[in-house]
Amino acid sequence: MGKKDNKDGFIVQASILAATGIICRIIGLLYRSPLTSVIGDEGNGYYSNAYNMYAIILLISSYSIPSAVSKVIAERLALRQYKNAHRIFKCALIYVVIVGGIFSLFTFFGAKWLVPKSSVVVLRIFAPTIFFSGLLGVLRGYFQAHGTMVQTSFSQIIEQILNAVVSIGAAYMFTQAVADKDHTTRAVYGAAGSALGTGAGVLIALIFMYLIYLLNRNYIRSRIAKDRRKEVDSYQHIFQIIFLMVTPVILSTFIYNSSTVVNQKIYHMILKAEFHMPSAVIASNYGVFGGKTTVIMNIPIALASAMAAAMIPMISGSYATGDEEETNNKIQTGIRTTMLISIPCSVAMFVLPKEVVGFLFPQKESLVLAADLLRVLSVSVIFYALSTLTNGVLQGIGKVNVPMINAAVALIVQTVVLVAVLYLGLGLFGLALAMNVYSFVMCVLNQVSIRKYLGYGLDIIETFIKPLIASFVMGAIAWGSYYLFSLVMPIGNYSLKNRVCLTFTIVIAMVAYFAIVLKMKILDEEDMRTLPKGNLLIRAAKKLRLL
DSSP: OOHHHHHHHHHHHHHHHHHHHHHHHHHHHHHHHHHHHHHHHHHHHHHHHHHHHHHHHHIIIIITHHHHHHHHHHHHHHTTOHHHHHHHHHHHHHHHHHHHHHHHHHHHHHHHHHSOGGGHHHHHHHHHHHHHHHHHHHHHHHHHHTTOOHHHHHHHHHHHHHHHHHHHHHHHHHHHHTTTSOHHHHHHHHHHHHHHHHHHHHHHHHHHHHHHHHHHHHHHHHHHHHOOOSOOOOHHHHHHHHHHHHHHHHHHHHHHHHHHHHHHHHHHHHHHHTSOOOHHHHHHHHHHIIIIIHHHHHHHHHHHHHHHHHHHHHHHHHHHTTOHHHHHHHHHHHHHHHHHHHHHHHHHHHHSHHHHHHHHOOOHHHHHHHHHHHHHHHHHHHHHHHHHHHHHHHHHTTOTHHHHHHHHHHHHHHHHHHHHHHHTTOTHHHHHHHHHHHHHHHHHHHHHHHHHHHOOOOOHIIIIIHHHHHHHHHHHHHHHHHHHHHHHOOOOOHHHHHHHHHHHHHHHHHHHHHHHHHHTTSSOHHHHHTSTTHHHHHHHHHHTTOO
16 A cells, blocks of 8 residues: 555544544534533533543543554554454453453442532442443454544444433433422432433443454454464563553543643632632532533544544554654644644634534523633634644654653643632633643643654644634634624524524535635645545535636
8 A cells, every 4th residue: 555545544534533523522512402401500510520530530541542552453463463463452351341340449439539529429320431431442442453443433423322312311310300309409410310321322332342343353363363473472561561551641641631620629629718609609600611611612622532543553553664754744634634623613613602602502691601711712722632633643653651741741830820810810711721721831842742753843834824814714704604694584582593593604614714725725636635525525626616
């Protein structure tokens, strides 16, 4: 396979995973609105408290397993060591059974010491999901190492659909069971029902991935039989490889994502101790921030996460064979593609924050606050997308300790900033500012590291400046289009009117951005061919005389 084929395959596989990630985010957003109507902002706050702790424990136990497994196995596959690749797969399963089981028990029995009292029940419902997530991660990582993201993509969609259905249904039934109780009790039970949905989604995805593995078992065995290599890695050596690979990745991902829990704890502590704010009010306010604003912000970041997941095994393969040029080409392609989507999303959230929030969370009592927070956080979309992607690059070339160190430095800087701005009385906006600082510091440190180890430097003009100019023009068109539609649309209900106007606006903005990108020659015909349905896009562009 030639370099161009490798590049094309990389983009297609990354695009499949990215599209799936965005679909899953959209499903997640669509169900969050009716779920919020059931459990309220207070329930969102209790859910966020438990979920953030669950996420941290998941990070430590199994979250990084897909990336680590795909990297190690991809290196063996690139060298055609099929026996060793399958041995790594089996050892990884044993690893997650032990580690996942321990952490699941720890979470269940230690919940009362890990989260506030009102979130204990919610965290205990999350506990079994940690065990299932480890097994699911190994299966996903195994298929990703083979350069195919289709199985992972289908499992993610199935997981998210069942999560949505069970979350809403269980939250409603749980709240109805305590309908005669006070508001806080109903919020707690509703949050517990939502947590049940997460576990149900992971379990169905695990069953799906196992069935896929069974369907491919004969092919896997036949390829192992063709591997005539007499010397294979011992299981002891493989466990050492997994431990030395997984541990830094886990610590790196843990530190990178722990900023959310650190911010939440500091926010709760300072507002309660210094400003004497009631816990229910703090939970409700944080529910707006964690259950609405950051949920929306994370939609375009899903692209970067998907791109990173696709890049790790592919970069590991090219780096293992010593092809540094191909490695740098993949990095450049991944970053450019991610920025071409992340930057316009950031601008759209800055230009129309109230409209975007209102589309998904029309609750009037928190609409203005959530919109103002989204405007402040919009710049984080770019920084988080880039830092997530560069984390994957560094892990892919084996520099797994570097993102951990960079994340630790960024966490210290943002914590100092957060404490200062909270004491100044900025509240939730202090949290937003701290997230901006954290993601920016991570971007800078990761880029310095990539330049050091690969000699790769970002093309500032092509990667950032041109997409920014195109995005600002698109933002102006989107703003004008929305308000023009809002003037002529004969709909009295604000929520419905906003959704209709924003839908038309998004279509116009996407077409305008596509045209601007081509006219500014940010993408050429060769670039477009590497995209999914690239030939169709080229034909459309030529008919519109954009190419």
